[in-house]
Amino acid sequence: MHFFSSLLLAASIVASAHARALETRQSPSVSSWMSAEEPIARSSIFRNIGSSGEFAKDADAGAVIASPSTDSPNYYYQWVRDEAITFKYLLNQYINGNSSLEPLLKQYVSESDKLQRTTNPSGSYQGAGIGEPKFNVDGTAFTGSWGRPQTDGPAIRATVLTKFATMLLDAGETSYVTTYLYDGQLPSNSVIKNDLEYVSHYWTTNGFDLWEEVSGQHFFNYMVQQRALTEGAELATRLGDTGAATYYNQQAAAIKAALPNFWSSSYGYLISTIGTSRDGLDCGTLLGVLHGNGARGFGVYEASSDEALVTLQAMVNSMTPLYSINSASGSPGVAIGRYPADVYNGVGTSQGNPWFICTFTVAELLYTAINQFAAAGQITVTSTTLSFFQQFLSSVTAGTYSSNSNTYATIVAGLKNYADSFIAVGQLHAANNGSLSEEFQRSSGYMVGARDLTWSYGSFLTTKAARDGATAF
Numbered sequence: 001m002h003f004f005s006s007l008l009l010a011a012s013i014v015a016s017a018h019a020r021a022l023e024t025r026q027s028p029s030v031s032s033w034m035s036a037e038e039p040i041a042r043s044s045i046f047r048n049i050g051s052s053g054e055f056a057k058d059a060d061a062g063a064v065i066a067s068p069s070t071d072s073p074n075y076y077y078q079w080v081r082d083e084a085i086t087f088k089y090l091l092n093q094y095i096n097g098n099s100s101l102e103p104l105l106k107q108y109v110s111e112s113d114k115l116q117r118t119t120n121p122s123g124s125y126q127g128a129g130i131g132e133p134k135f136n137v138d139g140t141a142f143t144g145s146w147g148r149p150q151t152d153g154p155a156i157r158a159t160v161l162t163k164f165a166t167m168l169l170d171a172g173e174t175s176y177v178t179t180y181l182y183d184g185q186l187p188s189n190s191v192i193k194n195d196l197e198y199v200s201h202y203w204t205t206n207g208f209d210l211w212e213e214v215s216g217q218h219f220f221n222y223m224v225q226q227r228a229l230t231e232g233a234e235l236a237t238r239l240g241d242t243g244a245a246t247y248y249n250q251q252a253a254a255i256k257a258a259l260p261n262f263w264s265s266s267y268g269y270l271i272s273t274i275g276t277s278r279d280g281l282d283c284g285t286l287l288g289v290l291h292g293n294g295a296r297g298f299g300v301y302e303a304s305s306d307e308a309l310v311t312l313q314a315m316v317n318s319m320t321p322l323y324s325i326n327s328a329s330g331s332p333g334v335a336i337g338r339y340p341a342d343v344y345n346g347v348g349t350s351q352g353n354p355w356f357i358c359t360f361t362v363a364e365l366l367y368t369a370i371n372q373f374a375a376a377g378q379i380t381v382t383s384t385t386l387s388f389f390q391q392f393l394s395s396v397t398a399g400t401y402s403s404n405s406n407t408y409a410t411i412v413a414g415l416k417n418y419a420d421s422f423i424a425v426g427q428l429h430a431a432n433n434g435s436l437s438e439e440f441q442r443s444s445g446y447m448v449g450a451r452d453l454t455w456s457y458g459s460f461l462t463t464k465a466a467r468d469g470a471t472a473f
Contacts, residue, residue: 030420033427034464040434041457045086048454049104050137055452059137060114062107067438067450072347075438075450077142079134080115080153081210082455083108085291088160089458092465092472095167105164109180112157112191114139122149126187130154130198131207147208151199152221155228156291158195162231163473165192169238177239184241196232196244199225200251209273210284211338217274219262220284223292223300226255230298259300269311270301272339281315282339283358286365290462295471303368304376306384312365313388323354323442325429332428333421335440336362346439346449353439353448356456359426360463366419367466370412374469377403379411392418423463436460 028036046052048068050059055068064083067075087108094101116130120141123129131149134142165181168174183190188197203225209218229252236245264271264280271280289301289308301307318340320326326334335354338344342352373379380400381389389396392414393407401407429440431447436456438449462472 030423030427034423034460034467037427037430037434037460038464041436041460044435044452044457045089045454045461048452049086056137060111060139062104062109062111063137063139064454065137066455067453069450069452073450075453076137077134078115078137078139081133081150081156084153084156084160086454086458088156088291088472089461091160091164092462092470095163095473106176109161109164109191111139112161113180116191116194121146126194126197128198128202130194131202133208133212147212147215149202149205149207150210150212151202151205151207152210152218152224154195154198155221155224158192158199158228158232159224159291159294161192161195162228162235165235166238182235182239182241184236184239184244192232192235193244196229196236196248199228199232200248203251203255209282210287214273214276214278216276218284218288219259219270219272219282220288220291222255222259222262223288226252226259226300227292227294227298229255256298256300263307267314269314270307278339278341279318281311281318283315283336283355283361284338285311286315286358286361290361290365290368290472294473297372302372303365304372306382308365309369309385309388312362316362319354325354325440325442325445328445332424335359335425335429335442336422337439337442346437351442353442354425354429355439356426356430356436356453357438357459359422360456360459363419363422364459364463364466366415366422367463368471370415370419371466371469371471373408373412374403379408419467423467426460 047054048056048065050056050063051061056065059065063078064086065076066079066082070076090101091105094105115135117125118139118141120129120132121143122132128149131151131154133148133150133153134146136142161181165177168177181190182192188194206215206217207221208215210220229248233245233248236248261274262270267280270285272282272285289303293302316334319336320334322340323335325331336358337352337354338358343349344352346353378400381396381398383398386398389411392411396407429445429447430436435452437447437451438453438456440446441448
């Protein structure tokens with residue numbers, strides 16, 4: 001398939017043609033496609049990183065453009081959250097032995113410091129300005145109207161750089177860490193310390209969600225904030241900033257205590273935002289589970305938890321009838337959008353579409369759950385998750401099943417096939433050359449929205465890693 005910025009054919013004609021294409025298109029297996037797509041996705045990320053990236057020549061070194069698209073829509077900016085998520089993937093590559101990435105990671109540190117010091121509409125340095133979500137590619141402030149502040153970006157950035165700092169300390173680079181990353185001073189002149197101070201003092205403040213549409217208190221934000229503060233407290237302790245460590249741990253505990261407020265007993269799933277007029281189902285919740293835990297987990301709504309699995313299934317159930325491509329002949333699975341009431345069509349507002357990020361995220365959470373079950377050596381089926389697991393074994397009852405049981409093997413095989421079906425959806429709607437946009441149209445399946453979206457590639461890569469059994473830090 002090829003990229004179209006708009007659809008010129010009537011929806012009914014396009015949908016019919018798409019259905020015929022689904023019936024006749026011969027595709028490689030999910031495993032084969034993912035292996036072929038991996039180097040494409042990785043190189044596509046580097047094309048979007050300044051200043052050496054093909055699509056980001058005029059961007060600062062260490063800056064990540066969201067997309068090369070400069071019109072309809074214009075995504076040629078750097079977002080703090082998207083940038084941090086991209087470097088989270090790159091740091092995983094560094095952790096796994098790609099030492100050549102260290103200079104790029106240090107460029108990211110420098111660019112982060114520059115953004116923190118840039119006075120912007122959210123505020124100034126060492127204060128509310130840390131919550132500014134979006135900057136021009138040269139690091140100057142974006143002064144147009146926008147959904148600000150956004151309190152998630154500083155938390156994810158702190159998580160990435162805290163892990164990087166720990167690795168540098170282990171390698172003996174203490175001077176670099178205490179100069180640029182964590183100086184233990186107030187006011188601070190270091191990136192991690194400023195982010196942690198912001199998160200610890202502003203987490204109760206209303207901010208916009210990761211889709212930049214709703215102001216309030218959000219599950220995604222809370223999840224990444226509690227993780228950042230918990231890991232940040234460990235770094236602070238290691239560097240002798242024990243008073244700050246105590247405070248960060250106190251705030252992390254307070255966030256964790258507030259997270260159960262996002263469980264809706266009436267809906268039977270985790271809601272995305274406290275007090276929203278929506279039904280609360282949102283891909284951002286699944287992203288919060290993934291980014292708020294990582295490999296170590298924090299005992300709060302991990303991928304294998306009852307709450308995460310039933311929320312995922314509620315999301316899939318809501319999306320199944322929403323998009324006509326899901327019922328097209330030959331459709332391999334369910335395409336997933338941001339939330340059921342979405343109206344953003346990639347350029348303006350009408351009807352929302354499925355996103356590659358969200359479709360892959362459902363798969364990534366399922367693969368991650370499989371990995372967690374394997375690590376635990378068992379699956380526990382409860383009254384909450386019974387109907388979820390009965391999709392894979394109709395006769396299963398509540399109980400705990402060890403990894404050497406036939407019940408466990410059958411459920412895991414079903415989970416794997418289920419996860420693969422979401423990858424197959426992304427495979428079907430990606431371009432033949434492997435490029436991924438932001439969205440694909442709900443009735444035609446053709447890609448729409450920002451082209452070569454960095455986060456789409458990153459989401460694919462982390463999903464493949466989870467499928468391969470790897471655990472992100």
